[in-house]
């Protein structure tokens with residue numbers, strides 16, 4: 001019996017990170033596979049059987065929830081379980097509990113994979129999960145909060161590095177934003193009514209990207225880029241300014257998703273002004289990591305993990321130039337309700353958040369296994385497949401979106417425009433295939449690294465003592 | 473109900489932020505910012521810190537610049553279209 005407990009919930013440092021990383025790689029594949037089915041429907045609508053589970057209305061939320069909760073968050077959780085103890089100079093608080101979190105989280109994602117395709121949904125964008133899954137997610141986040149704060153409390157390093165601020169803050173926001181955004185005290189509907197509900201929903205929707213995902217991705221980049229370049233962070237003060245600015249600006253932007261809806265004008269104005277003000281935390285972060293890597297890009301590109309992370313920061317730059325731009329009502333007249341927004345969403349969640357998640361796994365996996373990555377070459381192929389696939393999705397959807405915007409502004413009917421979009425949907429589907437192949441390589445590489453024999457002591461991380469000499 | 477929920481939510485956020493800042497100031501989190509910059513390097517040897525790159529990585533630079541050019545061109549195209557439509 002104790003053996004089973006030790007296998008399921010080992011105490012060994014790094015075990016929970018490793019399991020979260022493997023889960024993330026598998027969920028990436030599942031999430032992209034579901035997306036490809038949806039993309040196929042745009043190219044050849046009659047190809048898939050007319051089964052409700054294969055309808056776009058079920059495939060889309062399944063895809064989104066699997067990539068967000070299964071892939072991105074699993075990768076970030078595995079990452080923080082390594083980064084927080086490292087920069088706090090201690091061990092993770094309660095590794096067994098962390099392993100419990102791995103199982104529990106995977107059960108939640110399996111629940112999502114069952115519920116949404118079967119039509120059990122609350123029908124609100126990004127908040128589709130049924131109430132019982134909402135509660136399970138909140139419980140899981142509580143466990144993760146215990147792990148992070150438990151580690152912070154027992155730390156040997158007095159100063160909290162900026163990654164810890166983002167990780168701890170991000171998890172707290174996740175808890176509150178998720179509970180409020182999903183209206184968990186209304187189990188039957190998980191919503192308010194009318195316009196009030198939409199305002200609340202988009203407060204939640206935008207915070208999912210800004211306060212749930214972004215802080216975790218930024219935290220990983222703040223750890224990995226200095227480490228990959230061997231340079232100290234450009235400015236820790238600037239990084240903390242960015243952290244506090246993110247809190248102040250992000251929470252008021254949600255209504256920029258509702259500029260075409262009957263929301264009070266003052267709320268729209270606040271959301272637009274804050275969308276532009278978001279450039280402050282965005283550039284605080286980008287200036288900081290880019291100045292850290294400046295002159296050392298060849299070292300960044302030497303490691304597959306750091307390369308993904310750096311590329312993620314460039315996608316972040318583009319995402320956050322585009323964001324304030326299409327928060328302007330004049331621009332949204334052209335872009336809203338078109339594939340342009342879908343292009344932005346992919347640049348953000350696949351390009352920025354996804355690249356950093358994948359890079360984090362490639363970078364940290366050798367540290368938590370004590371082995372080299374099974375194949376840097378495969379990881380390199382994965383990098384190019386994801387980059388080319390990501391650019392393909394972005395270009396095809398952007399052009400498609402602009403065509404839609406222009407046609408609708410000229411009063412063209414939908415069925416005329418749709419036929420013009422076909423070629424772009426084909427390119428989007430083909431780009432998706434590249435990303436899916438990359439995801440397969442990813443699973444194989446992660447799995448083989450986990451199964452490889454441990455390296456000799458000489459390859460392993462050097463002692464803390466040397467570091468003291470460096471940081472003094 | 474809707475407004476009171478927001479007010480409670482807003483106030484609790486504000487209180488948590490203030491408590492955190494007060495804690496951070498009292499525990500001198502903002503004092504030694506110079507040393508904080510080095511925390512991610514903990515555990516790296518001098519040799520690892522000074523390691524020279526094995527080769528130049530031109531392909532990656534070209535890939536990332538292409539991505540930047542494509543991204544900025546998309547914004548440019550959209551700006552032109554917006555001005556035309558407006």
Ligand code: HEM
Nearest residue numbers: 209256257275278320323324326327336341345348349353
């Ligand atoms: C300065 C920062 C940003 C601003 C101002 C911004 C602004 C916007 C706006 C205005 C929309 C709605 C467009 C429309 O419906 O017409 C949108 C959509 C979206 N954004 Fe951003 N964005 C920013 C950064 C990000 C980041 C960092 C992420 C992800 C990590 C992200 C993910 C998304 C997603 C997924 C959507 C699609 C929502 C939907 O399904 O309708 N954005 N963004």
